[in-house]
Amino acid sequence: MLHGRLRERTVxxxxxxxxxxxxSGALVLRGEAGIGKSALLAYAAGAAADLRVLRCAGxxxxxxxxxxxxHQVLRPLTGLIDAIPARQAEALRAAFGAAPAAGGDRFLVSLAVLSVLAEAAEERPVLCLIDDAHWLDGASADALTFVARRLDADGVALVFAARDGFAAPGLPELTVTxxxxxxxxxxxxxxxAVELPDAVRDSVVASTxxxxxxLLELPAALTKAQLSGHSPLPDRLPVSAEVEQVFLDRVRRQDAPTQTLLLVAAAEETGDLALVLRAAATxxxxxxxxxxxxxxxxxxxxxxRVAxxxxxxxxxxxxxxxxxxxxQAQEALADALTGEDDRDxxxxxxxxxxxGPDESVAAELCHSADRARQRGGHAAAASAYERSAALTASAELRAARLADAADAAWLAGTPDRARTxxxxxGPLARDPLLRARLEHLxxxxxxxxxxxxTAFAVLVAGAEPVAxxxxxxxxxxxxxxxxxxxLGGDAPGLHEVGRRLAALDGAVPLSAELVRGLDNLLSGDPAEAARHLRAVASAGSGAGGPAAPPGPPAADGQAGPPAATATPAAAGPPADPRAAMLIATGAxxxxxxxxxxxxxxxxxxxxxxxxxxxxxxxxxxxLSSLGAWTSRYAAATGDVTEGLRIAEETGQENPAAHLRAVLAWLAAVHGHEDDCRTHATAALARALGQRLGPAAGIASWALAxxxxGAGRPAEARDRLAALAVAGPGESHPMVGIFSAADLVEAAVRTDEPATARQALGRLETWAAHSGSxxxxxxxxxxxxxxxxDDRHFADALATHARGGRPFDTARTELLFGEHLRRRRRRADARRHLRAAHETFERLGLPTWADQAGAELRATGETARRREPGTPTRLTPxxxxxxxxxxxxxxxxxxxAQLFLSPRTVDYHLRKVFTKLDLTSRAELILRAGDFTDATVSASPVRQPG
Known part of the structure; x- marks a missing residue:
């Protein structure tokens, strides 16, 4: 019988x-040992007779x-693995040791777990109960919390019971007291067994x-006389944190063989009764x-089984x-495990x-770590490599195994452990290739x-001995x-890297062309920058993969792909996504x-x-930055929201700063002042502290x-002028160029033509050489x-038609209309102001639409308010x-692409059909362009949960 717990039972x-x-939903029941978390899980299981109940315990x-x-959770569902996408099924079978391990991203297994649970819920709702979650293996903890954050419309409930030490960011928690x-x-x-006097009861309750x-175990440690109040209680009753000692006292009252069997069972992790009995018998x-x-x-x-x-x-x-x-217990268990499947x-x-050091044991454990890594269990692999290193006598081999452990820890999303x-x-490694590998990671x-x-210094110094x-x-x-x-705006550093890349033997890497182009941009030589960047942008599918962006190593556990080499242009995008990223950067x-x-x-x-x-x-x-700047606001909001959620989940705070800056920019253009300031503040806190110039620059540009947009040109001018001269790590020259037109406008509005002409000069030079x-x-x-001059505005509008940035086009229409109205050419002004107003309305930018509407009214025409259409109500x-x-x-x-369940996709798609008044998938496909580049629901740029 469950006593009390009304609050918990209601939840x-x-x-x-x-x-x-x-x-779907998830809940973490958090509390100390013995506080009743397992009893609450039992209550949930009892109340879920009509659900499929799955259980596991760390x-x-x-x-x-x-x-x-x-594996415990999905054991009853193995028949559903064939129903999920093939790549996911392959990864899940490999994780369970039921298929060859091919390596890959650990999140592919997590996605497979999500898909299996969603498939199970197609038959009837699912309740998944995870006890002692603080003792889950790292791979399972990652997978199950991943699932809990992404289930939505599937009819799956996950309940975790855990003490402190179980990390579940983003999941609702309930503290059990x-x-x-x-x-x-x-x-x-x-x-x-006896009736407790009030004094005894109150003393026991207080002490526990x-x-x-x-409360359940303490009476067994007291005599009947003490419980009935005829004898005094001990001076000090065990408190709740000492319940373990109560159990230990009970264990020590058993005879030696029983204590031995209990120890073997405690050392054996699976509860295999036959194995425990075999080992205990020896x-x-x-x-x-x-x-x-x-x-x-x-x-x-x-x-x-024994539990x-x-x-x-x-x-x-x-x-x-x-x-x-x-x-002795561990040795007995090892001797009793004789099957090939028992090797780990x-x-x-x-x-x-x-x-002490034992190479045979170390090698065996190292092979176990290899298998864990291939299955995507990077946290377990890190522990196995680390323990293997501790048992290795050779300093060089120990260093290599520690390097493997660090690599696995990094892939597991634990950078601090990897650094340790x-x-x-480091001090053990003598081989230059091994040392380079350590410094690369x-x-x-x-x-x-x-x-x-710091990254620059480490990588350059580490590359020199192996050039x-x-x-x-x-x-x-x-x-x-x-x-x-x-990222840090270090022009001399870029120049040095370019020199070193050019000096390497073999073909000139495509990456060297990119570095040279970036070096020229920072150094103020746009002509040379354009030449090198065109070489990069013209590379085609024959290009090899460039180095991965700063961040986690490649999924195969290596520090990065081979350097890309310059090749002739070819049709189609490159096959390697990292080559595509390199070429996209040039473009x-x-x-x-x-x-x-x-x-x-x-x-x-x-x-x-x-x-x-x-x-x-x-x-x-x-991608989200480009989406924002090209007025693809819905797409940009979806991309940036997803990117930030993943960055937070994987501990990648530097790209998270860039993504928060993009959120701030999107909020700014939509006129959401509070959101803009919130996101910009968060982005700047990280970017300025870590000297991430692009992220800092975009966040400051957003505030300007x-x-x-709010009619504060002086404040905008001050921000943008500071941005233009900001030092390395505070902004970035390319952000200064991209925001130069805004500085010109703000400076003209505040009657500072000299500031405007300086900004225009920078923009002119870049535009002339880039051909943008x-x-x-x-x-x-x-x-x-x-x-x-009217001719310049007319030229601008004609060129905008090739530029593909509707927001910029609408702003030129607005400024041209303002110019004409001030010259009392009201009829000419109306045409441009009307076009600006219509575009701002279509893009869902009320602040800018209001500006255009006010100007239009000043010409004697009232702007028509656009009826809010259903496309603007879509979520990211x-x-x-x-x-x-x-x-x-x-x-x-x-x-599979969005790391969701099919049922969740179907749920959101049905909502889309309702919102857009559509009746068929074909109609949706035909009309998709009407709203995927428009705005999104009410506040599209709020911080993701």
Missing amino acids: LDDLLAAARSGR IESESEFPFAAV GLDRAEAGALLAERS AGNPLA LGAAAGALDAAESAGLLRVDAH FRHPLVRTAVYRGATFWQRR RRAWHRAAAAL LLDRA RGSIEAACGTPS ALAPDLAARMLTEAGQAAW TFLGDDAVAIALFTAAVTRARSAGAMTALPWLLAP LLDL AWGSALVARCRGLLDA QEVQIVRMVSTGATNREVA
Whole structure:
């Protein structure tokens, strides 16, 4: 019987009711040991008789075995694996050791778990109960929390019970506390053999703080006389945190064979009864000891499995044994595991029993780590490599295994652990290639989580000793160093990287052309910059892959792909998504929006198909920036929202800063002042602290654009003028160029023509050499503002037609209309102001539409308010789904691309049909262009949850 817990039961009942109605939800029950979390899970299971109930529990000694808990959860659902996408099914079978491991991103397995649970919920709602989540293996914890954050319309409820130490960001939590006096008294009365006087009851309740497990176990430690009040209670009753000692005392009252069997069971992680009995028998514990342990209430036994009555019993048994006793138990278990499928468990038991360096054990554990990494269990692989290194006598081999551990820790999303392992490996490594590998990983971590200047220094210094030995590796490291220098605005650093890349043996890497172009941009030589960037942008599918962007290594665990080499142009986008990213970067800084967007989009699609979630923030950040600047606001909002969520989940704070800056820019153009300031403040806090110039610059530009749209030109001028002269790490020269037209407008409005002409000069020089249509249009607009000449405005509008930036076009129409109205040419002004107003309305930009409307009224014409259309009510996720459906993708294909379940996609698609008053998928495909580049629902740029 569950005493009290009305609050908790109500929350659980609501969760189950939502699952029955087809909605998903998750809950973390958090509290100390024995506080009643497991009892609440039992209540949920009892209340879910009409649901499919799946259960698993974390086991402390099993925490090094990847996907052990996920395997527990999905064991009843293995027949559904064939129903999920083939790549996911392959990854999941490999994770369970049922198929060859091919390596890959750990999130592909997580997506497979999501798909299987969603498939199960198609038959009936699912309740998934995860006990002792703080002891889950890292791979299972990542997968199950991933699923909990993404289930939506599937009818799946997940409930985690955990102590402190279980990280579940973004999931709702409920803290479970002790029972109150009345509830605790009722529990004591139910379980006590004698009636407790009020004084005894109150003393026990107070000493246990209402902890139910302590209330249940403490009476067994007291005499009947003490319980009845005839004898005084001990001076100090065990408090809730000491319940483990109560269990240990009970264990020590058993005979030696029983204690031995209990220890073997505590050391064995799966509850395999036959294995426990075989191992215990070799230590002199006959099967009869099992009966004694069960009779003492310490174990529960069925036909094939043995389980401890409570996890604290297991902990008390194992910790209460001596070192030598634990070692003997581990050796006995290792000897009893003789099958080929038992090799990983055998390796860990042998490692636990090792007294010192032992190469045979170390090698066996290293092979186990290899298998874990190939299955996507990077956290488990890191632990196995680290333990293998501890058992390795050779310093050089120990360093290599620590390097493997660091690499796995980084892929597991634990950069601090990876850095610590690198620090341990560094002093041991003598081989120059191994040292370069260590420095490459350290530099990649710094680029994603630290400062660009540190990443640059580490990568350049690490590449030098291997420039002749391994030029491909040196090229990868130097390219990443160049990217770090670019982020930090370090022109001398970029120049040095370009020089070193050019000096490498072999073909000139395509990455060298990019670095040279970026160097020229920072150094103020746009002509040379354009020449090098065109060489990059013209590269075709024959180009090899460039170095990965700063961030996690490639999914295969290597520090990066081979350096790309310059090749002739060829038709179609490059096959390698990282090559596409490199070429897209060149196109971006040449102002070729269409090519850059197409290449970034292709790279994102390939990363999604591969399940490479860790690469997505680095791709979605520039793609969402371009989407924002080209007025694809719905697409940009979807991309930036997804990118930020993934960046936060994977601990990549540097790309997260860029994404938050884009959110601020989107909020600014939509006139959402509070959101803009919130996102910009968050972006600047990270960007300025880590010297991330582009992110800092975009965030500051957003605040200036907000001022300009709100009619505060002086504030906008001050921000943009400061942006134009900001030092490295505070902004970026390209942001200064891209925002130059805004500075010209703000300066003209505040009667500062000198400031305007300086800004125009920078924009003119870049536009002339890049050949950018939209850049040339902005130059003509700025000339029109400064010279008050109709011809410049007309040229601007003619050039805008080739530039593909509707917001910029509408602003030129607005400025031209203002110019004509001031010259009392009202009829001419109306045509341009009307066009500006209509475009701003169509784009969903009320602040700018109001400006155009006010100008139009000043000419004597009232602006027509556009009726709010249904397309503006789509959410970012709905827009992403519509974009993919419009290409002909099925719901399952969309789900795989967006890391959702097919049922969730179907749910959102049905909402889209209702909002847009559509009746068929074909109609949606035909009309997709009407709203996927428009705005989104009410506040499209709020912080993702």
